[in-house]
Amino acid sequence: MPAPHPDRRSNLVLRALIDDMLERVRELNRNSAIWSDEERERAEAELERVMARVRRIAGEGSKSVGVATW
Numbered sequence: 916m917p918a919p920h921p922d923r924r925s926n927l928v929l930r931a932l933i934d935d936m937l938e939r940v941r942e943l944n945r946n947s948a949i950w951s952d953e954e955r956e957r958a959e960a961e962l963e964r965v966m967a968r969v970r971r972i973a974g975e976g977s978k979s980v981g982v983a984t985w
Contacts (some may be wrong), residue, residue, distance in 0.1 A: 929972045936965045
């Protein structure tokens, strides 16, 4: 198994956002069949907001070090 990239754990905010994003994806996957259209739309909108934050934070990190970390 390759050694983890050193930048992977250095941005704790990004790591927390990615963990949140993954949890929301899993929740959406588990519940999409039982949620109403409104509940599913709300969950998808929340996921979009988290994903936008992940993209923004990841982009800021790559600009500050000059290379992409993902």
